Amino acid sequence: MPGTTEQNAVEKMESPQYAEENQQLVKELFRYDRQLKLLGREGQRKLKEATVLVAGIGGLGGTAALYLAAAGIGKLILAHEGIIQLPDLNRQILMDSARVGEERMAAAEESLKRVNPEVIIEGHNARITLAESGSWVRAADIVIDARYDFPERYALNHLCVTAGKPMVEAAMYGFEVSLTTIVPGATPCLACLYPERPQEWEPLGFPVLGATSGLAGCLAALEAVKWITGVGRPFINVMHRFNTLNMSNYVVSLRSNPDCVCCKNV
Numbered sequence: 001m002p003g004t005t006e007q008n009a010v011e012k013m014e015s016p017q018y019a020e021e022n023q024q025l026v027k028e029l030f031r032y033d034r035q036l037k038l039l040g041r042e043g044q045r046k047l048k049e050a051t052v053l054v055a056g057i058g059g060l061g062g063t064a065a066l067y068l069a070a071a072g073i074g075k076l077i078l079a080h081e082g083i084i085q086l087p088d089l090n091r092q093i094l095m096d097s098a099r100v101g102e103e104r105m106a107a108a109e110e111s112l113k114r115v116n117p118e119v120i121i122e123g124h125n126a127r128i129t130l131a132e133s134g135s136w137v138r139a140a141d142i143v144i145d146a147r148y149d150f151p152e153r154y155a156l157n158h159l160c161v162t163a164g165k166p167m168v169e170a171a172m173y174g175f176e177v178s179l180t181t182i183v184p185g186a187t188p189c190l191a192c193l194y195p196e197r198p199q200e201w202e203p204l205g206f207p208v209l210g211a212t213s214g215l216a217g218c219l220a221a222l223e224a225v226k227w228i229t230g231v232g233r234p235f236i237n238v239m240h241r242f243n244t245l246n247m248s249n250y251v252v253s254l255r256s257n258p259d260c261v262c263c264k265n266v
């Protein structure tokens with residue numbers, strides 16, 4: 001004879017698996033208590049189920065990854081090549097002075113795990129390329145472009161447009177920060193906005209203060225949280241720009257380029 005519904009419920013509640021799941025839920029509600037007031041349990045659940053690709057874990061992307069981990073994102077896919085160098089440390093907060101000369105990604109993964117061991121991290125000690133990075137983009141719900149050089153940013157843009165994935169485009173130069181979210185088919189893409197690589201760009205020598213790149217990284221993380229949870233509205237079809245020295249700011253309306261080499265057929 002099968003048990004009654006009540007008996008089944010009692011058995012379920014007394015099972016070790018139920019106790020474990022319940023304990024995990026209580027732990028999560030406690031950990032995220034302060035933000036549940038803003039996102040709700042549904043928003044928190046969406047964060048836990050989401051995957052974000054953070055392309056670049058320097059001053060901007062490292063800060064974005066840190067706050068996404070702290071907020072309880074389910075999975076972070078990270079990409080950044082190379083070793084930690086002393087001049088990285090004025091802004092790359094996932095790094096460690098004691099580990100100069102070691103692989104950047106390993107240090108980042110350890111830092112993020114210390115902040116929130118619940119987050120799944122898939123780290124790639126690699127640059128963004130059309131050939132290698134497509135699966136990372138397809139696995140993500142949203143992508144944060146935090147690469148410093150234009151060839152990689154164009155490659156990431158192309159992959160996002162092809163896969164139909166939104167891409168947060170946060171950038172800083174000197175004391176200026178700019179922010180928009182690109183949604184394939186609904187907004188211009190990066191190649192619409194910058195058809196050619198800006199002439200003044202110095203890939204490895206542009207001026208940067210950690211507080212400014214960190215601010216841009218926080219804004220990028222917030223854009224991703226907004227997109228995933230539905231709280232607030234991401235900045236689409238507009239680019240916000242502001243100067244962090246005097247808080248002067250302006251908003252630019254964005255339009256697609258009908259002849260864009262990347263997105264004209266999307």
Ligand SMILES: [Zn+2]
Nearest residue numbers: 189192260263
């Ligand atoms: Zn375009």
